Structure formats: structure tokens, C-alpha cells
Amino acid sequence: MAWDIGDLLIRRVITGVSRSDSVVPITSALPTFHVTELWKTDSTPASLSQEDDLCAGPLELEPPPCGTLLRYLEFPPDSVWQGKVVGSEVFGAMGDSGRAAIDTDAQRHELMHQTHTLDYIIVLEGEIVAILDDSETVLQAGDVLIQRGTRHAWSVRGNEKCRMVAVLIDARKPEL
Template sequence: MIVGYAPDSVALAPDFDGAAAGAEFNAYAADLVSSMEPDAPGMHRTDTVDFGIVLDGEIVLEIDDGNETLLRAGDTFVQLGARHAWRNRSDTTAFVAFVLSTPASRVQR
């Protein structure tokens, strides 16, 4: 999937329609919505091995311990079920392509 992350300044603006954004997120990625933590906005953990590449812009990967890594267009990453969040502190939308793969040990047969 390809995800566009609006700048944090947009999502934190007083006129941001969080309900509409949540409905859109639920329509396109209901399985991911269920992994979100309401008490820690943006933080979540997926039960998959996530491969990704930043296609355009820049985005910050924040992990559970507060460590942050700035990723720019062309950078790749692998997430192995860590609790994390994506933060766009720039002034333009960042686009990230993801491939989420269920490990063979978790596939029901």
C-alpha cells in the first residue's frame, strides 16, 4: 500500500476534521485502525513484518522508547512488530510504500 502522511501541522490544526479522517482511515485500512492506541496518538504495533520505502518527502519513525529516525525519499526500512508511529514534521505530504507480510509461523493453515 502507499500512504500519504500530511504534515503534523495539518493534523494538529484547530480546523482539522479528525472524525472525517478517521472514517477515511477506517474505510481503507480497517485492520490497521484496530492496532492504533487511542491514548497515544499514532502509536501502534502490527503483527506483520513491514517493509517500506519513502517515495517522496521525509518522515520520522518514532519507536516505543522515544527514539526517532528521520527517513527521506529513497530510504528503506523493516519493522518487525515494534510499537511505533509515523510523524511528518515537514511542510509537505510524505508518501511511503509499505509491504506487510505475515510471518509463516503466524499463518493459519
């Protein structure tokens, strides 16, 4: 069940004390889903003198506590993976931090989950459906979704993959 990403290369240019211009490897949480960690911080405000590449460690679903995460994502069409994966395996492959809520009995979508993050998500290419508990929203190239800690999942119902960039920012749980 391999999904060909073709000649996709992501170039990451880092400025500052320690400079870098390199191609970043694409990490697969599953053979059908690709994610590239572009930059990660472990504090807010972020340190501009951070020398270590925190993305060099294992893939994680959420940023570190008080941190941020810049991520490139590629979702295949649902027809490629539905019925062939188990939600707990998907999130297990993404290094679940234990802070996220994974809904293994989700009625709306088998990959329903909730992170305690504020996410800025920009659709670069394709079309994807943001699935929430009570609604669905179709997003296309150029659209931006501000995801504020809600339970959600993603669905590509067409025949073409969807490419997105997401900034995840650690957030406090809502006070009820």
C-alpha cells in the same frame, strides 16, 4: 480539511494469466491521508494463478492471515491534521482487522499502533519520522525501514507531504 493530491495517478500493471494495465484509485482513510492498495495475497506462498483482485474489497490495516499487502502511502504534514482527527477513527477507516493493537492513550503520538506484520517501507519522496516507543528515526527519500512488529507512528514535521511504498507481510507474534 481537504488535502489536494493534484494529478497523482498510480498505474498498476499486472502480468500473468489475467493481465491488466490500469490506473488504481487512491483511497482516503481520512481526508488528509491517502493510501492505495496495489496488490494483496491471502496465502504464503502466494498463488501465481490468483485471478481475483483482493484489493477490490474494503481497505484493511493489515494483510489477511498468512497474506501480503503492497501499499502506496501519502502522509501530509502534521500541521494539516494534528488536533483534527481521532486515532480510533483513523484506524477504523482502515478496516482494523482486530489483530492490530491501537493505542488510543498513546503518550508519544496519537496514532501509535502495532501490527503483527513484517513491513518493508521505502520512502519515495519527502521526509518522515518513524516514532517508536523509545526512539525516533528521520527517513528521507531513498531510505528503507524494516518494521518488525513494533509499536510505531509516523510524523511529517516539515511542510511537504511524504510518499512511501510499503510491503506488509503477515507475521507470527513474538514469543516471550
